[in-house]
Amino acid sequence: MRSPYATGFRYSTALYSITDKEPDQLHRVNHLRNRARKAGGASGPDGSIFSRANFDGSRKRDQEFLARLVEGWLNDDEGIYSLTDFLVQHTPVHSRKAGAVGVVTDYPLNESRSSYRWHTIIDLCHELMHVLAHPDLPAAADRIQAGQIVQEGFVEVLGLRVLQLAARRGEAVPDERLAQGSLERRKTPPRRSQTTATPATPRRRS
Helix, strand or coil: CCCCCCCCCCHHHHEEECCCCCCCHHHHHHHHHHHHHHHHHCCCECECHHHHCCCCCCCHHHHHHHHHHHHHHHHHCHHHHHHHHHHHCCCCEEECCCCEEEECCCEECCCCHHHHHHHHHHHHHHHHHHHHCCCCHHHHHHCCCCHHHHHHHHHHHHHHHHHHHHHHHHHHCCCEEEECCEEEECCCCCCCCCCCEECCCCCCCC
């Protein structure tokens, strides 16, 4: 797949299992910081936590303070550390630098196979938009108050649009499937006879 910002990207060589990868500390901090940004920016009866604390996500010193805060949580609380590891390993992720996309490979107990597959397809569309986004987008999002909306919200909308286009193409040409950035004629893979069951967890994206 080629665009002005991504050249030679192929999903067939970019995919790996985030579930099988041991998280590192930087990944833990980034994941927990993203979740803290979402929770802190959520509106409440008295405004958001960030607004009451005079936190400005576009200020460098506030960004550094939040990073130190969540790193302290990880170092001081074994429960938060273990839970963050689990969430990191069950959250789809992308790396522009490495040109890779990590997907969840555990099968949840409370979800049908069909639903699980569709969720995985939605995740692939979402992470693809991250890969194709302008390389300056993350830095630009950090310079504004609601950077999470820009970095994740727009990507989510575009990813769902890609899914809609692919679904329409699939309805028009049933024997074609979206693969490697283009529509290639492929047979539907057989169902697995056995599936490893794991505890259910809400899907999140990075």
